Amino acid sequence: MSRVYDIVGKVGDEQAFRQEIRDWLAEKIPAGWRARWQGVREEELKAEIVAWLEERRKVGLATPHWPREWGGPGLPFAYQIMVYEEFARADAPELDMYTISLFHTPATLFEHGTQEQKDKYLSGITQGTDIWCQGFSEPGAGSDLAALRTSARREGDHYVVNGQKIWSSSSMHARYCLLLARTDPNGKRKHDGISYFIMDMHSPGVEVRPIPQITGESEFAEIFLDDVKIPVANLIGAEGNGWNIAQSTLSTERGLLIFGAVERLAHSFGLDGREAKDTWMRDVQHRREYAALYAELQSIRLMIRQLLIELEANPDKASPTLPTYIKLTWGPFLQRYTEFLLRAEGLEALKWQPSIPGTGHSSRLRMNDFLKSYGWTIAGGSNEIMRNIVSERILGMPRG
């Protein structure tokens, strides 16, 4: 029996808020989604994800971290945290394919988008109609992103774009792309002269080639750009200011995005140990290794909570260093934990299985979760780049 839920209305009473989410989740999580989504065709998956997004939208939780003015619930951070905790606890599916749409796009547009851009694009995200991708990396510009060569040449009321992007997650499903391109090839520093665009992926001259991953799926793709026209109205911020704006986009990968993933992992971490109580938890070496990992997991959770508290109090005064520490702790931790499980569970864990979308790093298909951990150690600033940031920018050590 379906009832009317008012989750957002319970803000102010934590217990009631949690209870309302729990009741709602118990009724609305797509039944048997793990089994159904495993290895499913992308079109079917997309339909399932859109349906789930729609359920969430009905109770104001399509975008739990968005402010009210852009169609979000305007939840205080403490309540956002509860949402992610409860979603993880109930094993609610994640909105794969929409990651960039839900995190990177708002992180960019809220701060830097024009009123028209926000009006035009944000509702397509909450409605689930538009998937976004991020077109930053190029074959020659990964860690050295500022070396990007895709060019955008102004011609009247539009730019003409040529070049190639790579590793662009979900770009094969995307309607729009957050694109970095060089508008001024003669900038003093290579960071100058980069501009930030919203590119319609349906424009003539855009070609997408999915790239097969070591997990077996193809979740990212190459994007070839051949005389693609982008209207001037789609420039985000000022021409040549793209590099600074890109930092806002990337900041989401070092904060909120990790929060959801960590909460989910914290939940499956507990399950992993309990379910192994008659197997590897009886082996003293595995038992201790697992127990030692617990402290690391908790430290990451606490760092993220700290960051969110600071951001809420005053975004301008939040620690500029914490996001780097969080990412550099989380990626390697995730890789070591998922690798530990492979060793603990032996040959059975090495069998091939189609991935289960929507599970973050907690599909509990051990090899899939392990391989996907590279997404956090390579993408969005590799471990090595994070270490350079800590040593050079934070600790002030000389550049090598």
Added chain:
Amino acid sequence: MSDDLDLGVLAGSFAEMLDAEWPREKAVAYARADHLYAEDLWQQMAALGWTALTVPEEYGGLGMGSAAVAALHGALGAAAAPVPMLGTTLAVELLLRAGNAAQQAAWLPGLADGSLRAAVAQPGDTVVAADGDAVSGSVANLLDAASANILFLRAVRGGKPAWIVLRSDAPGLSVERHALTDTTRTLGTVTLDGVALDGDALIVPADAAALDDALLRIAALAIAADAIGGGERVLAGTIEYMTVRQQFDRVIGSFQALKHRVADHQTALVAARGLVEYAAGLAADHPQALLMAISAKQHAARAVAEIARDCIQLHGGVGFTAEFFPHIYLKRAKVNEAIHGTRPVLLDRIADMLEAA
């Protein structure tokens, strides 16, 4: 025995053939499609006598010992060759140690010429009750069972440990294949439904524990060598990439943070290779033969799994694609860690041996 055949020359000939017949592009393409094993490569190996390596000369083999086993498996590991050679190596050892004359005559020639592809149970695999003249039961996750045409299963008869040898096409026997993430090997679940045991099907060793140790030693040496070969190859390929890939106007190999890691990996491989070669060179009856073999296995398999893991990281984004090679080695390395004694199992055994020494 022709152990005077120079091992270096032998290893060189293995590498030469595999470099030509199983280059990196082929390994990458193979890993992206669905296969049971690389049949052509297997035929070529057999034609060159590789499958006959340890089979005595009277059965059409070369009669070589464990050092040659390590050389061959090292080369196969380097190429990440999808061939069920471990089964042959173990089946030959098992037959030489515990098979009777009729059993040796029945199967060694076929193993030598490659027409038989064996799957041999690991320690810990299900033991089949074999008291009557037919057997029923099921053995899960038997390595390379799906590509084999002869199976060596652990059994118990009259309360004593034994082995049974069954042709895969025996009536009542079926094998369900499970793909591994390491596409160079597969697993199979063997189901036995009243499969007849003919006279030759049963091997009852005089000393089952000694036989298990002999098999464990050979398996450990073969896997340790495979691991080292794979580790060296994935590292070499990574170094190659690091000397051409440029970021920040420099080749990434010039970043000390990366090249020091590579230096550590190389050092670990040199040290581990020495250990594996030493262990493989010990006579089977040397008092430390088993201790050194399993020490080498647990150490090499672990070290290489970590090196292969880092090689993907050192590649950056291309390391995450199935169009590049490092993942093949990572996945093979993880299976090497998991088969024929996981690290905790081997470490406990090693500790027991050290304590009793």
